[in-house]
Amino acid sequence: MRIGIPKEIKTNENRVSLVPAGAEALVSAGHTVLVEQGAGLGSGFSDEQYVAVGAKILPTADQVWAEAEMIIKVKEPIAVEWPRMRKGQVIFTYFHFAADEQLTRAHLDSGAICIAYETVELANGELPLLTPMSEVAGRMAVQEGAKYLEKLFGGRGVLLGGVPGVPPAKVVVLGGGVVGINAAKMAAGMAAKVTILDLSLPRLRYLSDVMPANVSCIYSNRHNVLEQIATADLVVGGVLIPGAKAPKLIRKDDLKLMKPGAVIVDVAIDQGGCVETIKATTHENPVYTVDGIIHYGVANMPGGVPRTSTLALTNATFPYAMTLANKGWKQALRDDAALLKGLNAVDGKCTYAGVAEAFGLAFHEPGQFVG
Secondary structure, three states, X not given: OEEEEOOOOOOOOOOOOOOHHHHXXXXXXXXXXXXEOOOOHHHOOOHHXXXXXXXXXXXXXXXXXXXXXXXXXXOOXXXXXXXXXXXXXXXXXXXXXXXXXHHHHHHHHHOOEEEEHHHOOOOOOOOOOOHHHHHHXXXXXHHHHHHHOOHXXXXXXXXXXXXXXXXXXXXXXXXXXXXXHHHHHHHHHOOOEEEEEEOOHHHXXXXXXXXXOOEEEXXXXXXXXXXXXXXXXXXXXXXXXXXXXXXXXXXXXXXXXXXXXXXXXXXXXXXOOOEOOOOOEOOOOOXXXXXXXXXXXXXXXXXXXXXXXXXXXXXXXXHHHHHHHHHOHHHHHHHOHHHHOOEEEEOOEEOOHHHHHHHOOOEOOHHHHOO
16 A cells, blocks of 8 residues: 655644554555654654665655655644545545534545544543554643743743642643543642542542542532632543533633633644633644633644654554554455544535534444445
8 A cells, every 4th residue: 555644734733654674564565654844853764764664765755645655644634635635545644623614525525435533442442543542632732721821921920839838739631531631630739739620430439549638539520620720720621522612611701700810722633622712722822811811722732742642653553554464455344443433424414423414414334434
């Protein structure tokens, strides 16, 4: 199979979808790997490293897209890339379709086969290709939140961990999943006072067992959310409904309850965000203020630490990429129920229920396309 690795062009996105070691394995398996010139530089991988393992360097994205049977990316193709997509071409990347109708319809119109990292789902409910980036984003959420709490950036001027004689900041984490647990671990390690809210009592029991003493676990309902954010210095949104829009847990009027200069980092922004007033921002302009509350909505947070993120991501995605290349997409999806759940669009038809529901599209069972 001819596999294309275009350079990521979303603002300040420095990750790459395949490292040289992965390229070497694909070439050894008899595949052709086409890498756009400079695709790996942001993550510290030179063109020469790819050439040394047998990959071919192409000078333009147009050439990569035109020659490749399967495109592997990190982030969803943006508007300038849509004309490059074609019917029957496999695109394997993060899409987060449910947050963007225009993006969804562009991919449906292309007729491409869209397999989304974020909806590949194991039998136990684990999302193996979302997990590593959720780990990065959860940890970064606290790192970034601590920075924007500084007065220089408009925050309350509060040190997350406090000092002897001065209480620590309060961090509220909405959601006890992968993002939430990593955010809580980071905040707790910095000696903040942490509260996690989640709907699952079994999850709360687990978190209560494994978290340190400065972390409290509370059942998530409207009353408790409002009560907790009213005294929060930093709120981390880590709510996820796989493949669907995130629920709005904090409304615009709720901001009036919060302390002026408090910070919200909404990691759920890729799925529309769990805060009504959140909008997608970039690493260049990451924050804005609404009613005195600082909002951080960077949609590709892990792109800020591309070396770590690329290695973590490709560790998880590569085995699936190899399977798709070796077997072809139909056989690969037939043989792997988890990977079949990643199929979001094929031949202009929506094959993921959460996306279809978000935009009133007809839903088609994915299994009918791989038989």
